[in-house]
Structure formats: C-alpha cells, structure tokens
Amino acid sequence: MSKNDPLSLLRDFTISKKPITLVAANGTLVTELTEATDVVFADDKQTFKFPRSTPTNYRRGASDETYTLETLLFLLQRAHLSVAEYSLEGAQKGIQIVSILDKRLVLDYLTGVTATSANIIYLPSETSKRPGDDVVDDTQGEASKKQKTGAQSGHGDDSDVLRMIISRERLARTTASVLRGNKSFANIQKIGIGILLKSKSKDDKAAVAKKPDSRQPGAPVPSSTAAARPPTSSNPSAKPSSQVKSKSSSSRIPIIIIPAAVTSMLTMYNIKQLLEDQLFVDSQEIRNKGAPKPNRLVIERRQKANEAHKTPYHVIDSVDHLRPEDWDRVVCVFTTGAEWQFKKWKWQKPLELFAHVKGFYCKWADEQPKDTIKTWNVEMLSLNRHRRHADRATVTEFWDSLQSWCLANKPHLAY
Structure with a gap:
C-alpha cells in the first residue's frame, strides 16, 4: 500500500x-x-x-x-x-x-x-511488484536482461499471466474473518x-413537565415583597435564595492550578489566551506591555461545538486562599517538574497528588522532559516553537483528556 x-x-x-x-x-x-x-x-x-x-x-x-x-x-x-x-x-x-x-x-x-x-x-498495482524485480545482476547476459526488462514492462506473455493471476486472487480466510462472519449488523x-x-427525548420532556408553570392556576406566585424582605429575628442565619444558589453553583466549578514561577511556559499572563483562544503567547511579551498579573481567571469552554452553554473553570497559581472543601474541585495541575511547587498543598507528594488530580507537563516539542517527570503520573503537552497554527491541536488534546478524566473521577462537578 x-x-x-x-x-x-x-x-x-x-x-x-x-x-x-x-x-x-x-x-x-x-x-x-x-x-x-x-x-x-x-x-x-x-x-x-x-x-x-x-x-x-x-x-x-x-x-x-x-x-x-x-x-x-x-x-x-x-x-x-x-x-x-x-x-x-x-x-x-x-x-x-x-x-x-x-x-x-x-x-x-x-x-x-x-x-x-x-x-x-491492496490494489493489484501494489501487489504485482515482487521483491527483487528491480535488481539486475551485472553478470547476466544481455539476452537475460532484455527478457526480464520485457517482462517488467508488461509486453511479455509472463506479464499477462501474472496480471490474470493477481486479478483472481482472493484474501485467505483467517480465524478472525471466520469468527466475524459475513452478516452486517448495521x-x-x-x-x-x-x-x-x-429515550433521551422522553427524559427531556419529563424534566420539562416537572417544572411548575407560574401561569397555571394554583401555582405558587413569587412575591417581590417577600424576596426583598431581610431575614427575621426568629431565623437570623437565613440567607436570600439567590445567594444560596450562587454559592451552590460556585462550589461545583472545577479548579485548574498552574505554576507560579515566572520562568514557567504557562503563567497567569498567557494561560487564558492558550486555553480559550488556542494560541500560545510568550508571557514576557505580555509583561513588557505593562499588563497586570491577575490573581484568579475564569476560562469558559463549550463542551460541544453546537452547545450554547459555556462551562466555567477557575484558574489560579496560588493555593493560599483555598479552603479545605475547595480541594475537591481541583481537577488539573500543570507542573514544571519541581517538587517544591507542591509545598503547603493538601497533597505534597507527587505520587499522592497525581492520584487525586489530572497532571500535565507543558514543554517545547524539540526538548526532552525532565527526569523527574518521567516517574510522575502526568501527561505531556508539546508545543511547537514556531508553528502557532499547531497550538489548536494541542489544546484540543488537553481538553479531551481532561474531560475524560473528570467524567471518570469527578462527575459531580459542573464541567
């Protein structure tokens, strides 16, 4: 072939x-x-x-x-x-x-x-040429050379016979082909x-039917006075429903942690442009323009191309403000290969850390990874130094891998 x-x-x-x-x-x-x-x-x-x-x-x-x-x-x-x-x-x-x-x-x-x-x-033109047909022995006589050349050019009787044999060739039956049979289950x-x-359509209709319609008789009518009323003294700890809903939604947003080192390929300056716009930009170029460093970023991504909803991800480079319950939302960690990066973390050992989160190591395609990376449970992402149009494929590979890991390990998050 x-x-x-x-x-x-x-x-x-x-x-x-x-x-x-x-x-x-x-x-x-x-x-x-x-x-x-x-x-x-x-x-x-x-x-x-x-x-x-x-x-x-x-x-x-x-x-x-x-x-x-x-x-x-x-x-x-x-x-x-x-x-x-x-x-x-x-x-x-x-x-x-x-x-x-x-x-x-x-x-x-x-x-x-x-x-x-x-x-x-395999096409006949690909199988008709046998090994050694192009080799001509210098010790052969002129008549022998002419005979072989004539056979290869397709003008001799041997070539006609060979073409006829090849046209009638059929693939031999193997154990695999016999077990597969000849029936189609399309x-x-x-x-x-x-x-x-x-089934999916019925589930969607059932979900819509369960939602109460405020236009129907007997449906509870929301009161603007009650919604605006502050908590009473009998229940001082009560909070507005909008605040409770906001807190519940934010507690399910996945968290991505990147290195805080300024020498890292991925920093808070360029991570949003890479993961959202699928384009790598050097952090130093952004810093030279005087752009301030953000403390927390929100990256939004559509899980499917035709989906209107965008899934948010929080990106940070410091865990100082993470609460103990927030560690359950950490789904991804970008590492530079230095173990000191995990100091004061919930999981400080790489073996334990990458058993709870998905690990990634970003490098240039023409360089070798650090020796420590080879022993850690992390996935390598390679970026080309000059071909920026290839960044899209690398970022797509990252999102596909992260989504598969989340589905298998943390399906309760809003990803």
Missing part, C-alpha cells in the same frame, strides 16, 4: 502523534470534524490534503464497502467513549461510525498495535441509536 494514501498517513500520524489539521471551506482551521471540508497531513517534509469524505482502503466487515477518512478520524477522536456514547454522537453529528465488530481491529491497526489487517484492500446499530434518541 502506498505511503501517501489517507489510511497510511492517518496511521503514521497517529503512531508518531503528529498533529492532523482540519480545514474549513474558507481555508480557516477548525477543531470540529463536522465543520471541516478537508483533512491535512503536514510535516516538515511534505503536505497531503484530502476531502474528509475520501474513501480509504479499509473494508467494512465482509462487505465491499470501505470506510471513509472521516469515519476513521472520528473513531480516533472518540476512542475513549463507550459504544453507546460513540454511536449516539455519530448519529447526532451525521457521521457514519465503525461497526462494533470492526472497532477494536481498526483501533489496533491505526494505533500501531497490529502491523496489518485482513480487511485492508440495521441493529440504527435501531439501537433510534432507541437511545427516543
């Missing part, structure tokens, strides 16, 4: 963790697959661009249909989801998904766990997705 086809490029870029760029119709870079029209594979040597609907050489089960580049890329982006969540999101976005029977085989091949797959279709997937969508 050619190294320039979309399937090979997607596998190579996934194994080597190179960024894959999504481009919209107007040429701008996007993060959502549904907003893109083209997928770009670019490295230091060359660049390849394919429409996202480009078919690949990976066959769907035992049928003659092949998966598209869009389907395989969507599977890689949602590999952490369960089968039900993956199928439901694919149906909502209108993207064809990989069948349940093929999912693990496709992921193993694209991530490099397996070197090949029985479902890959209709069952569609039925299951329909059931999930109906």
Whole structure:
C-alpha cells in the first residue's frame, strides 16, 4: 500500500502523534470534524490534503464497502467513549461510525498495535511488484536482461499471466474473518441509536413537565415583597435564595492550578489566551506591555461545538486562599517538574497528588522532559516553537483528556 494514501498517513500520524489539521471551506482551521471540508497531513517534509469524505482502503466487515477518512478520524477522536456514547454522537453529528465488530481491529491497526489487517484492500498495482524485480545482476547476459526488462514492462506473455493471476486472487480466510462472519449488523446499530434518541427525548420532556408553570392556576406566585424582605429575628442565619444558589453553583466549578514561577511556559499572563483562544503567547511579551498579573481567571469552554452553554473553570497559581472543601474541585495541575511547587498543598507528594488530580507537563516539542517527570503520573503537552497554527491541536488534546478524566473521577462537578 502506498505511503501517501489517507489510511497510511492517518496511521503514521497517529503512531508518531503528529498533529492532523482540519480545514474549513474558507481555508480557516477548525477543531470540529463536522465543520471541516478537508483533512491535512503536514510535516516538515511534505503536505497531503484530502476531502474528509475520501474513501480509504479499509473494508467494512465482509462487505465491499470501505470506510471513509472521516469515519476513521472520528473513531480516533472518540476512542475513549463507550459504544453507546460513540454511536449516539455519530448519529447526532451525521457521521457514519465503525461497526462494533470492526472497532477494536481498526483501533489496533491505526494505533500501531497490529502491523496489518485482513480487511485492508491492496490494489493489484501494489501487489504485482515482487521483491527483487528491480535488481539486475551485472553478470547476466544481455539476452537475460532484455527478457526480464520485457517482462517488467508488461509486453511479455509472463506479464499477462501474472496480471490474470493477481486479478483472481482472493484474501485467505483467517480465524478472525471466520469468527466475524459475513452478516452486517448495521440495521441493529440504527435501531439501537433510534432507541437511545427516543429515550433521551422522553427524559427531556419529563424534566420539562416537572417544572411548575407560574401561569397555571394554583401555582405558587413569587412575591417581590417577600424576596426583598431581610431575614427575621426568629431565623437570623437565613440567607436570600439567590445567594444560596450562587454559592451552590460556585462550589461545583472545577479548579485548574498552574505554576507560579515566572520562568514557567504557562503563567497567569498567557494561560487564558492558550486555553480559550488556542494560541500560545510568550508571557514576557505580555509583561513588557505593562499588563497586570491577575490573581484568579475564569476560562469558559463549550463542551460541544453546537452547545450554547459555556462551562466555567477557575484558574489560579496560588493555593493560599483555598479552603479545605475547595480541594475537591481541583481537577488539573500543570507542573514544571519541581517538587517544591507542591509545598503547603493538601497533597505534597507527587505520587499522592497525581492520584487525586489530572497532571500535565507543558514543554517545547524539540526538548526532552525532565527526569523527574518521567516517574510522575502526568501527561505531556508539546508545543511547537514556531508553528502557532499547531497550538489548536494541542489544546484540543488537553481538553479531551481532561474531560475524560473528570467524567471518570469527578462527575459531580459542573464541567
């Protein structure tokens, strides 16, 4: 198989963790697959661009249909989801998904766990050339050289026979292909997705029906006089409901802690621009402009592209004002690799700290991490020194990883 086809490029870029760029119709870079029209594979040597609907050489089960580049890329982006969540999101976005029977085989091949797959279709032009056909022995006679050259050029009888044999070749049946069978369960997937969508619609309607309607007879009517009335002497500790609601909401906002060192790549000067605008700016440049250093930042992010609601995150670089109950809201810590950063924290040992929170270590792509980082349970984020358009892919990787961790470890927070 050619190294320039979309399937090979997607596998190579996934194994080597190179960024894959999504481009919209107007040429701008996007993060959502549904907003893109083209997928770009670019490295230091060359660049390849394919429409996202480009078919690949990976066959769907035992049928003659092949998966598209869009389907395989969507599977890689949602590999952490369960089968039900993956199928439901694919149906909502209108993207064809990989069948349940093929999912693990496709992921193993694209991530490099397996070197090949029985479902890959090899074109005749890729298999007709055998090893050693291009090698010509200098000790051979002229007649032998002409005979081999004629066979390679396709004008001899041997070449016709070879083409006929290749055209009739079929993939051998393996234990994996026999167990998979030749039946398609696509209709069952569609039925299951329909059931999930109906169930979600019923739950939404039931939630709306439970809310009291102030316009209906008998519904409690809010009194502006009662709302404005201060607490009575019989209950001096009573507080307005708006204050209680505000306190309840703020107690569920996740907290991100970054290093306080001025030499750190990420500081309170540039963290908001990186995580919200997906663009890295040197902290020194911002300080030179005379910008004051904020004590606390609020970063807002949409969990889904078509979602109107934005989830807030609090970002701090000092834990001096954290209350004991606030530590339960800490979901992420950026570290520089120095253990003194955790002094006076609730968890002062890296082994204990990164067992309770998600850890990240940010570095330049061309530098090696510190030796201490290799022994800590942290995830590395690599930024390119000069290619700012690649920042978007790194930030997307960060948010996806953090959200997966929060879902598994702290689902009670408002993320």
